Amino acid sequence: MxxxxxxxxxxxxxxxxxxxxxxxxxxxxxxxxxxxxxxxxxxxxxxxxxxxxxxxxxxxxxxxxxxxxxxxxxxxxxVQALASSDLRRRVRPMLKMLARETGETATLEVPVEDSMLILDEVAGRHVVAAAGNIGTRWPMHATSTGKVLLAFEAHRMEALPDSLPALAQRTMTSKDMLAQQLVEIRKRGFAESTDELEDGFAAVATVIRGALGDVQGALSIGGPSQRLGPAKRAELGAALCRAAARLRPEY
Amino acid sequence: MxxxxxxxxxxxxxxxxxxxxxxxxxxxxxxxxxxxxxxxxxxxxxxxxxxxxxxxxxxxxxxxxxxxxxxxxxxxxxVQALASSDLRRRVRPMLKMLARETGETATLEVPVEDSMLILDEVAGRHVVAAAGNIGTRWPMHATSTGKVLLAFEAHRMEALPDSLPALAQRTMTSKDMLAQQLVEIRKRGFAESTDELEDGFAAVATVIRGALGDVQGALSIGGPSQRLGPAKRAELGAALCRAAARLRPEY
DNA sequence: GATCCCTCTGCCATATTATGAAACCCGCCC
DNA sequence: GGGCGGGTTTCATAATATGGCAGAGGGATC
CATH class of the missing domain: 1.10.10.10 (Winged helix-like DNA-binding domain superfamily/Winged helix DNA-binding domain)
Incomplete structure (x- = not known):
């Protein structure tokens, strides 16, 4: 199971x-x-x-x-592992496009155990975000990518540790409140996080699926929270969902 | 030792x-x-x-x-391993420059056990070479990168298996003749290989050193053998040596 | 529906294999 | 020199991995 x-x-x-x-x-x-x-x-x-x-x-x-x-x-x-899941190769052009069109930083992340691993990243025009984060791992509950995975893969929520450490001002530290958020995320298809991972940083994310609907990773766009207000986030979320749909291989 | x-x-x-x-x-x-x-x-x-x-x-x-x-x-x-040796980050700009200036494909390779691993690659203008070789491994005796490492790190030569399989028309299959070549390579500072790895493919390579002179990997430029004649190879070899020297960090 | 092949799980006696305390080196500093 | 904080080696002990066997579950194929 x-x-x-x-x-x-x-x-x-x-x-x-x-x-x-x-x-x-x-x-x-x-x-x-x-x-x-x-x-x-x-x-x-x-x-x-x-x-x-x-x-x-x-x-x-x-x-x-x-x-x-x-x-x-x-x-x-x-490198072998990267190559054998051709995820990165497949997604890279999309990251570039997203970064170019939004001006923010786009990342590709995959779940590794109970955290999210940044597999690839394309910096946006606004070079505020610290680049070179490829390879770093973040806890699921504090990232938009993590939350969207939690939302669409039930078993991950169960595997989540009981204590959710606070990393920034608005980090979700209650599992119940998090579960509540997931309902909304499932409905809209994308997740947001603002000042949850790091103060002043906001991001939006959606899942990447394979041909059979299997979740393979998450796609995100992130930047300074002040530049990513609610309206902007909604817009980016929609763009991400479109992008993810186009990434979905033919059946 | x-x-x-x-x-x-x-x-x-x-x-x-x-x-x-x-x-x-x-x-x-x-x-x-x-x-x-x-x-x-x-x-x-x-x-x-x-x-x-x-x-x-x-x-x-x-x-x-x-x-x-x-x-x-x-x-x-x-990814962690890649990051901790910042080799790739350090060399990447140089790969781009080499690819742009020569029009051929430039690669960064490191020794893994008894073979060479392609860590990074930037395709040249002439898009003949098959791209996406990152992650593949080749035997040392049949590649320019492998030979240049054999030349500058004595212990690798000893660890070489006794039988050197032929991969292409001109693959070195005799350990003695290979050893002879290494003398020349040490003298010139770079290695060549023509129709040794694959028929119709030629490459030139030199070593990358750290601040203390320690060998960290190899830098190469490769393309169709017909385009890379002796004169061209010598020119590329010199360019590679200059590039490698610039890559050497300050002491 | 019967059959085959493959994965997964469990059991268990065997002895191979890992374990960790203690001892040994070696370079370094007091 | 003597002590010290690593890293490395040795060795008796027992904990650990091994692999034969067997059975349950699932997909395929016939």
Whole structure:
């Protein structure tokens, strides 16, 4: 029925993956000690797992400093993953068009576990928005893309953690109020967020569907909240819905 | 001195990774039976590993067909890996410039294990070359980028497999003759390959170095061999060397 | 409707495999 | 020199993964 079954009997793999996931944009390099502590694993175990990963090029070790970082093998697998879902290639022209026509920044995002990953981004004319966000992940409840996915894929709502941390002034922190919003989102076909992810930032998003109606990701347009008032957001929402419809492959 | 040490004692991880690596551009989706057979693992074991990977979003399972594919989590990790080595961001403008000035296709490649991975690519004016090669991997001995890496990083030559498969008319299949070529490459600073990877395709490449002189990847320009004669190749090689020098960060 | 193939799940005895404490190095600083 | 904070290695222990088997569920094909 639902996904991410909690497996049993492969914890070496789980631990290895958890190590990989410790690397973030803020901490692109970590020492063995750091990794060991952050993961809660024994130093020896950590070391052994790292060596295994390193032998597969998923982890690089800076020979001089001795610190570890994500390796080229992950790039390879990641690029492979990107390529095998041709989502990005398919959507990119649309991102460009949206960015050009609206002047704001358009992004393509996909759900990864319980957050949204920015897969691609085309900056708009107004270069206020910080570019280079590709690869960052945001919690679902605070983003327009996340909310639209929550709205159209019921199981994601169940998987949502109980506490919704506040990231900005108007972040939804109540699951009940969020559920209420989703009804409206389903009705209109797109989601909005204003000062929910970051103060002064607003965005609108809709889902991207495959030929069979399966949800594959979300398309969004974002910019300064002052420039994206209610009327503008409604207009962008409609534009997004049209764009998404055109992205839908033939059956 | 150093190498990817053949580890012992984490074969669950190794097996899991080997499963991931089975997915190629030609086989982006595989069934349990296929994976099990291709990896030589017991079906039960394969299934268990897949579930573990799936729970971490490294593997996606198409719910209807039941077949597996690389998951969004890998995109996340891959993008993260790309970001943490800011190589791609740094080199991209240079790729564009090279493509524009030469009219040919420029690529950025990095070594992954014993092959070259195309990280980024900018198509030239002459749109003969097949685009969209990002993510593909080629053997080192048959590419200009691979050869230039072999030339400047001795340990890679040792790690090269004994048999060098022929991919095209003029592929180097003798390790000795290859070693001979490397001397010349080291002297000139760039490598060439003509009808070695694919009949009718030629390329020129040079290494990209970090602030400390560490080799980070390779830069190449490629196109139809008939358009890239000896003189042209020499010219391109010089241009590449200049470009690479400019890419070198300050110390 | 019967049959086949494949996935998924569970069970369980086996021993292979991972584990982590402790010890060992090594460069560094006091 | 002596202590210290890493990283690395060793080794006895037992926890863990393994894979054979078997059965349920689902799609296909015949």
């Amino acid at each position: 639902n996904d991410s079954s909690p497996p049993q009997g492969a914890q070496a793999v789980l631990r290895a993956v958890s190590l990989l996931k410790l690397f973030t944009s803020e901490q692109p390099e970590m020492s063995l000690a750091q990794l060991s502590q952050a993961s809660g694993l024994n130093k020896t175990t950590t070391h052994r797992l790292l060596r295994a990963l390193q032998s597969q090029a998923l982890i690089d070790k800076n020979a001089s400093t001795g610190s570890y970082s994500l390796g080229a093998g992950l790039m390879a697998l990641g | 150093n190498d990817s040490s053949p580890p012992q004692g984490a074969q669950a991880v190794l097996r899991a990774v080997s499963l991931l690596k089975l997915f190629t551009s030609e086989q982006p989706e595989m069934s349990l039976a296929q994976l099990s057979q291709a990896s030589g693992l017991n079906k039960t074991t394969t299934h268990r590993l897949l579930r573990a990977l799936q729970s971490q979003a490294l593997i996606d399972k198409n719910a209807s067909t039941g077949s597996y594919s690389l998951g969004a989590g890998l995109m996340a990790l891959g």
